[in-house]
Amino acid sequence: MAHHEVQDEIVERIQQRILNGMGLIVLHSGHFSKIFRRMMGTNCSLKWREVGERERLWVVSPGHPIAEGLGEYFEIPHTEMYGEFFDIPKPDELVFISWFQGGEVFRSGCAYYRGKGKVFYFRPGHETFPIYYQEEVQRVLINAVRWAAPINGPYTDLAPANRVDPIESFEIQD
Amino acid sequence: MAHHEVQDEIVERIQQRILNGMGLIVLHSGHFSKIFRRMMGTNCSLKWREVGERERLWVVSPGHPIAEGLGEYFEIPHTEMYGEFFDIPKPDELVFISWFQGGEVFRSGCAYYRGKGKVFYFRPGHETFPIYYQEEVQRVLINAVRWAAPINGPYTDLAPANRVDPIESFEIQD
Amino acid sequence: MAHHEVQDEIVERIQQRILNGMGLIVLHSGHFSKIFRRMMGTNCSLKWREVGERERLWVVSPGHPIAEGLGEYFEIPHTEMYGEFFDIPKPDELVFISWFQGGEVFRSGCAYYRGKGKVFYFRPGHETFPIYYQEEVQRVLINAVRWAAPINGPYTDLAPANRVDPIESFEIQD
Amino acid sequence: MAHHEVQDEIVERIQQRILNGMGLIVLHSGHFSKIFRRMMGTNCSLKWREVGERERLWVVSPGHPIAEGLGEYFEIPHTEMYGEFFDIPKPDELVFISWFQGGEVFRSGCAYYRGKGKVFYFRPGHETFPIYYQEEVQRVLINAVRWAAPINGPYTDLAPANRVDPIESFEIQD
Numbered sequence: 001m002a003h004h005e006v007q008d009e010i011v012e013r014i015q016q017r018i019l020n021g022m023g024l025i026v027l028h029s030g031h032f033s034k035i036f037r038r039m040m041g042t043n044c045s046l047k048w049r050e051v052g053e054r055e056r057l058w059v060v061s062p063g064h065p066i067a068e069g070l071g072e073y074f075e076i077p078h079t080e081m082y083g084e085f086f087d088i089p090k091p092d093e094l095v096f097i098s099w100f101q102g103g104e105v106f107r108s109g110c111a112y113y114r115g116k117g118k119v120f121y122f123r124p125g126h127e128t129f130p131i132y133y134q135e136e137v138q139r140v141l142i143n144a145v146r147w148a149a150p151i152n153g154p155y156t157d158l159a160p161a162n163r164v165d166p167i168e169s170f171e172i173q174d
Numbered sequence: 175m176a177h178h179e180v181q182d183e184i185v186e187r188i189q190q191r192i193l194n195g196m197g198l199i200v201l202h203s204g205h206f207s208k209i210f211r212r213m214m215g216t217n218c219s220l221k222w223r224e225v226g227e228r229e230r231l232w233v234v235s236p237g238h239p240i241a242e243g244l245g246e247y248f249e250i251p252h253t254e255m256y257g258e259f260f261d262i263p264k265p266d267e268l269v270f271i272s273w274f275q276g277g278e279v280f281r282s283g284c285a286y287y288r289g290k291g292k293v294f295y296f297r298p299g300h301e302t303f304p305i306y307y308q309e310e311v312q313r314v315l316i317n318a319v320r321w322a323a324p325i326n327g328p329y330t331d332l333a334p335a336n337r338v339d340p341i342e343s344f345e346i347q348d
Numbered sequence: 349m350a351h352h353e354v355q356d357e358i359v360e361r362i363q364q365r366i367l368n369g370m371g372l373i374v375l376h377s378g379h380f381s382k383i384f385r386r387m388m389g390t391n392c393s394l395k396w397r398e399v400g401e402r403e404r405l406w407v408v409s410p411g412h413p414i415a416e417g418l419g420e421y422f423e424i425p426h427t428e429m430y431g432e433f434f435d436i437p438k439p440d441e442l443v444f445i446s447w448f449q450g451g452e453v454f455r456s457g458c459a460y461y462r463g464k465g466k467v468f469y470f471r472p473g474h475e476t477f478p479i480y481y482q483e484e485v486q487r488v489l490i491n492a493v494r495w496a497a498p499i500n501g502p503y504t505d506l507a508p509a510n511r512v513d514p515i516e517s518f519e520i521q522d
Numbered sequence: 523m524a525h526h527e528v529q530d531e532i533v534e535r536i537q538q539r540i541l542n543g544m545g546l547i548v549l550h551s552g553h554f555s556k557i558f559r560r561m562m563g564t565n566c567s568l569k570w571r572e573v574g575e576r577e578r579l580w581v582v583s584p585g586h587p588i589a590e591g592l593g594e595y596f597e598i599p600h601t602e603m604y605g606e607f608f609d610i611p612k613p614d615e616l617v618f619i620s621w622f623q624g625g626e627v628f629r630s631g632c633a634y635y636r637g638k639g640k641v642f643y644f645r646p647g648h649e650t651f652p653i654y655y656q657e658e659v660q661r662v663l664i665n666a667v668r669w670a671a672p673i674n675g676p677y678t679d680l681a682p683a684n685r686v687d688p689i690e691s692f693e694i695q696d
Contacts, residue, residue: 015215016217019216019217019261021585032335038215039215040215041189041212041213041214041215041263041288042193042288042289042332043190043193043289043332043333045332045333045334045335045336046335046336047335047336047337047338048335048336048337048338049337049338049339049340051340051346052346053340053344053346054347054689056451056453056689058431058432058433058452058453059432059433059675059676060432060433060434060455061438061635062433062637062638062675062676062677063543063635063636063637063638063639063640063672063673063675064635064673064675065673067673067675067676068673068674068675069674069675070675070676071676072433072676072677077347078346081340083338083406084406084407084408084445085328085329085332085406085407085408085410085420086408087193087289087332089215089263089266089286089287089288090266090287090409090441090442092263092264092614092615093438093614093635094438094442097432097445097453097455098453099447099448099451099452099453100447101340101344102339102340102341102342102344103340103341103342103404103447104338104406104447105404105406105445105446105447105453107408107445112263113263113264113583113585113586113615114215114216114263114585115216115217115261115584115585116584116585117585118585150585151585151586151587151589151590152590152591153581153584153585153586153589153590153591153592154259154581154584154589154592154593154594155259155584155594158216158217158219158259158261159217159219160219161206161219161220161221161222162219162220162221162222163221163222163223164221164222164223164257164278165223165276166223166225166227166255166275166276166277167276167277167576167578168276168277170227170275170276172225172226172227172252173228173251195411228515230515230625230627232605232606232607232626232627233501233502233606233607234606234607234608234629235461235612236463236464236501236502236503236607237369237461237462237463237464237465237466237498237499237501238461238499238501239499241499241501241502242499242500242501243500243501244501244502245502246502246503246607257580258580258581258582258619259580259581259582259584259594260582264583264615264616266440266441267440267461267612268612268616271606271619271627271629272627273621273622273625273626273627274621277578277621278580278621279578279580279619279620279621279627281582281619287409287411287412287441288411289410289411290410290411291411292411324411325411325412325413325415325416326416326417327407327410327411327412327415327416327417327418328407328410328415328418328419328420329410329420341402341404363563364565367564367565367609380683386563387563388563389537389560389561389562389563389611389636390541390636390637390680391538391541391637391680391681393680393681393682393683393684394683394684395683395684395685395686396683396684396685396686397685397686397687397688399688399694400694401688401692401694402694402695425695426694429688431686433676433677433680435541435637435680437563437611437614437634437635437636438614438635440611440612449688449692450687450688450689450690450692451688451689451690452686460611461611461612462563462564462611463564463565463609502607503607506564506565506567506607506609507565507567508567509554509567509568509569509570510567510568510569510570511569511570511571512569512570512571512605512626513571513624514571514573514575514603514623514624514625515624515625516624516625518575518623518624520573520574520575520600521576521599
């Protein structure tokens with residue numbers, strides 16, 4: 001509810017930290033946080049409904065490390081619904097698609113490579129339903145944190161444009 | 175050179191126009207424009223060099239409409255070099271990869287779906303080299319404009335989150 | 349039911365026609381055809397059920413040409429269910445996700461670039477339910493045929509490996 | 523050279539092992555192996571030349587685990603050239619793009635999710651040049667093996683189509 005109170009300057013600094021390697025895990029209504037919208041470049045809007053209906057999260061990438069330890073699907077008995085169209089870039093890796101009792105679907109586990117960093121959006125969550133106590137949800141979060149951890153890769157600062165010399169001198173022909 | 179003078183409010187309005195269906199074609203140094211960086215969510219930084227070297231653009235998606243009418247590759251005899259790592263999201267469709275005489279490569283034709291709209295980044299261009307007079311370059315631009323044209327699809331405004339009713343009434347079980 | 353009677357030699361020739369530019373539209377139980385499995389490189393297996401339940405196809409790529417003329421979703425009142433995990437490569441462009449009354453979801457509109465050609469899989473269809481008489485279904489098929497049409501692009505035969513000469517003579521250094 | 527001597531039945535069994543979780547690392551001329559072509563569904567054809575020229579492999583996904591421990595690029599001083607168009611499906615994750623002295627580029631590190639398994643194609647290799655003794659090449663191979671290792675995920679056999687019951691009984695309406 002207080003997303004708009006987050007200062008743009010702070011958003012900018014978090015964005016640079018992510019692009020330079022930090023992982024970002026965004027949960028539930030964090031889809032409307034300034035940092036997630038900044039990283040996506042889209043509105044991140046969606047449909048929603050709150051009647052405590054049933055949700056099934058289907059694994060659609062069974063070899064992905066974020067699906068480790070899960071079955072073919074898992075259920076959340078009472079949930080707030082988020083439905084498509086979810087205005088995000090096509091996920092680099094789509095791990096879960098949700099089914100909702102009332103007629104909607106949702107891309108619920110979306111993994112992105114951005115700069116040197118990684119972003120994972122996971123849909124479930126609520127302020128009163130005990131969703132974060134479910135074992136499968138905790139398993140996903142543990143897996144996501146491991147997946148998003150920085151690697152020891154190239155580049156120390158992705159922001160500047162760098163002038164570079166050629167591999168060797170060569171003749172420019174007219 | 176005057177990218178920073180573009181007001182954020184205007185960038186915001188262009189972003190909304192794109193997400194609601196308008197095509198955006200970004201050329202050459204437009205990679206550092208506010209609107210392109212906003213749409214990508216990344217720094218869009220790269221390596222560069224200006225010695226008038228040779229560039230070859232290889233078609234790596236020969237069935238893509240933006241490759242219509244082209245051969246296996248085309249050359250730009252004197253060009254400003256842009257090199258990887260280009261800090262962009264993985265293109266939804268990668269149409270060209272450039273080779274440069276001095277040792278670099280670049281993802282030179284990058285197509286993105288964003289909201290209801292489409293974005294195409296095309297690398298070539300220069301303020302003095304006659305690159306936009308080349309027939310192949312003009313062919314790519316024509317193809318890109320056609321590809322990015324709006325379609326008559328769903329949704330009239332992607333910004334808001336919409337509350338929706340379920341498909342039918344159902345029993346919530348405890 | 350007679351997929352296994354299709355000769356491998358014919359499958360091979362169709363595959364070569366696709367890779368050299370021909371579009372392929374695969375419908376419903378065609379997911380188990382030899383040519384689709386050959387093009388995908390996977391089993392293309394799935395879950396299924398036949399109780400005449402309701403299906404909703406949600407558009408998840410509202411700017412895609414295959415979504416032209418559609419609303420946010422369309423419904424099939426009585427359908428055979430196909431459910432995830434659908435053993436296919438990640439679609440290059442995912443246009444539809446289906447919701448089924450009985451608890452499943454499915455990637456129902458899957459677009460692929462392969463060689464110079466294009467492949468589109470569309471889930472709906474049945475031997476008795478009048479699914480192909482629905483206007484939205486016909487609209488999707490028309491759009492898909494247009495999307496998959498060959499373009500006048502590079503390469504005349506993608507099968508052989510080609511020996512090529514360098515761009516110019518250069519010194520090999522030790 | 524003896525790819526055609528590998529029996530189709532063996533290829534089929536390896537394919538099933540991969541789809542059910544086994545990792546596959548394909549090196550250099552393995553692009554024309556029956557198993558790689560089967561997994562890709564394409565010809566996997568390319569351009570080639572053997573003059574001992576220089577290659578630079580640029581990292582284009584600096585946060586990817588297969589880029590762990592590498593710099594911005596690494597060089598192979600004498601190499602056999604492989605050039606685009608490489609007839610493969612768009613990689614799920616593109617880690618390296620090669621530059622060659624004689625004018626070509628190549629997608630040299632290509633990662634795929636297939637079924638429960640993973641496939642990584644890595645271009646470098648030769649029967650006389652000492653490429654596999656280079657530290658960076660060995661680093662990539664170690665990283666790739668780790669990335670491709672099976673996870674403890676859902677599904678025990680992806681081949682069959684499974685008939686399933688609905689989540690609960692519901693009324694079919696006319």
